[in-house]
Amino acid sequence: MPEEEYYGKNGEPRKYDPTFKGPIHNRGCTDIICCILFILALLGYFAVGILAWSQGDPRKVIYPTDSRGQFCGQAGTPLENKPNLFYFNIMKCASPLVLLEFQCPTPQICVEKCPDRFLTLLNAFKTADLKYYKSYCKEGVDLSTLSAPEVLKTGLCPAMILPSKPLSRRCFPAFSKKNGVLVVGNQTTFDDGQGKIRNAKDLLEGAGNATIVREARQLAMKIFEDYTHSWYWILIGLVIAMVISLIFIILLRFLAGIMVWVMIILVILVIGYGIFHCYMEYASLKGTPGANVTLQELGLQADFSVYLQIQQTWLAFMIILCIVEVIIILLLIFLRKRILIAIALIKEASRAIGYVMSSLFYPLLTFILLALVIAYWAVTAIFLSTSNEPVYKVFNDTACEYSRNTCKPETFNTSAAKLACPDAKCLFAFYGGESPYHKYLIAFQFYNVFLFFWCANFVTALGQVTLAGAFASYYWASKKPDDMPAFPIFSSLGRALRYHTGSMAFGSLILAIVQVIRVLLEYVDYKLKGAQNRFAKFLLCCLKCCFWCLEKFIKFLNRNAYIMIAIYGKNFCTSARDAFFLLMRNIIRVAVLDKVTDFLLFLGKLLIVAAVGILSFFFFSGKMKGIESTTPALNYYWVPIVTVIIGSYLIAHGFFSVYAMCVDTLFLCFCEDLERNDGSAERPYFMSPELHDILSENAVMEEVKELPDQEEETPWEQDREIQLHQCPEMQENGEENLQKVQHE
Secondary structure (H helix, E strand, O other), X not given: OXXXXXXXXXXXXXXXXXXXXXXXXXXXXXXXXXHHHHHHHHHHHHHXXXXXXXXXXXXXXXXXXXXXXXXXXXXXXXOOOOOEEEEOOHHHHHOOXXXXXXXXXXXXXXXXXXXXXXXXXXXXXXXXXXXXXXXXXXXXXOHHHOOHHHHHHHOOOOOEEOOEEEEOOEEEEOEEXXXXXXXXXXXXXXXXXXXXXXXXXXXXXXXXXXHHHOHHHHHHHHHHXXXXXXXXXXXXXXXXXXXXXXXXXXXXXXXXXXXXXXXXXXXXHHHHHHHHHHHHHHHHOOOOOOOOOOHHHHOOOOOHHHHHHOHHHHHHHHHHHHHXXXXXXXXXXXXXXXXXXXXXXXXHHHHHHHHOHHHHHXXXXXXHHHHHHHHHHHHHHHHHHOOOEEEEEEEOOOOOOOOOOXXXXXXXXXXXXXXXXXXXXXXXXEEEOOOHHXXXXXXXXXXXXXXXXXXXXXXXXXXXXXXXXXXXXXXXXXXXXXOOOOOHHHHHHHHXXXXXXXXXXXXXXXXXXXXXXXXXXXXXHHHOOOOOOHHHHHHHHHHHHHHHHHHHHHHHHHHHHHHHHHHHOOOHHHHHHHHHHHHHHOHHHHHHHOOHHXXXXXXXXXXXXXXXXXXXHHHHOOOOOOOHHHOOXXXXXXXXXXXXXXXXXXXXXXXXXXXXXXXXXXXHHHHHHHHHOOOOOOOOOOOOHHHHHHHOHHHHHHHHOOOOXXXXXXXXXXXXXXXXXXXXXXXXXXXXXXXXXXXO
């Protein structure tokens, strides 16, 4: 292909500029409109947060609520020593209306502890065991002055109490089996308080309905409790991950080649150990009663430790690890030459980081900023979700025209509903509201999610522009470090914030829009799970795939655009176009090196996550000998383990992103250097001889020969391409000279 046609399609190459010495210092503000829009969006975000904090009440998530809308177990209240919620008649929860009202139509009170015996009100009067029974009656009841029929008629006490156990601070019957029959407290039948005899199965149905309605809330509360008991150990685990990542990066700076190979070998060994451990667990469960249950038969269990007691779980883990091991080994075999080039490029990046050592600590700033963004989003989301008001409704046992109408407990006894239906009660139903504020809660939550993505992407963009500017100042310095700024990271950070906040906000906005669309598609997919329309499912799957690819492409384009912004100080669109065309003009090098260094750095992140994850598993599961007593008591020990694993990956990703950004910046600067200069005394290269050897055309073309579907060029064609590419002025009489070279 003629060079004019090639460059015409992919933009004009950079021209020699003797005044160009790296990142432009004389630059102006870019994408000002988007900067103003971002500032206004942040002000709106703060307004939503203030509104949520003033209206919300997280106690609604933490504490159960009785029929009067009071929180059980809340510190500083009369109910502080009554953390459990007791149902007067748990069988009322078996009503289908429970699934609509989200509350059992029976009085509920806060109690100190759940009952541990079976006792009816009539027996309590006969045995004079009224003191114990009174603790499960409404506040202020004096049983010594009332008869049993009067108490039951006024609904001051339950007709009976059952042996119960607290589940998420709610008293549910303690079921057991005796001779194959379901019993509660040695009882198989019960009086429901209305003269009807029910069996334990009916009781189970009521408790089951109540459990289904509160399943999500109970799980969330248990997870919240686990976080309150283990948060400091989680922080210790994240600090360990941070220290390991920092040590690994420092060693990579001085021993790049050795550390990469050590990293590759250790990853293979760790996965191999995982396969061996899964096999040993699988073999140890052979013959154990109940271990041959399939995952399908077991169903969804909140306690993940149940899955670890069946063989099929360990078999699945072993198969997955075997597949991962084979894939990694095959990739290492087929990419062996490109891995050698990538290792050499990482060595060059290590030299650059050696001159900009402060870049190793910049991820701490990114981590702090992202933590603030995540914390602000999470707290705002919780306060928004708990900013509803308590809603009370009329519950009754007989027909009543006011049934399920809203009511106010303060005035209910004198209301028309009470006069028309004497047996009706005004009980707490759920949290809601009909005020204008509550109508816009969904919009506020959507705005919260959108600004979360925008701010998180902006923090990432700020880190990329800052690091790119620092490493570009290293590359374009003729004498290192004399021609570099005294504080390259601070200089680059100042330029980014002063001149390019709008450009970073622009790129972050585009990415945030795509991410929000993906979230909406996932929500629609969740809602349509029960639908039988195959075309809708296929269309939704295609849309999810397309937007996933679009997000990856935008991330790639943004990353390279930010590098060009850091160097030349142009707006986002111009920088994105220049970066894209520059990569297209060097597509062969991109094909050889793209994702190879990312793959090697991913192995490093995988190694750190695996080490910290294994350590946290043995600690939180109580299998670490010698310190079992320090292990916190948890509902689900997988909660802190998963949190530590995810946090460790984010921390390792933050540190390794320094190397990834350095490699990408050096690569783009190299491509520009190759177009600007020819290596002569008048136009010397800024690149080091080592980097020139790594990315020279001959070295890259040797690797390209092994790529599939590539047309092999003759040595003369390669030489011609190199000369035309490096010396554009030879084009005037280049054909005549090159023909002489060919003849010779």
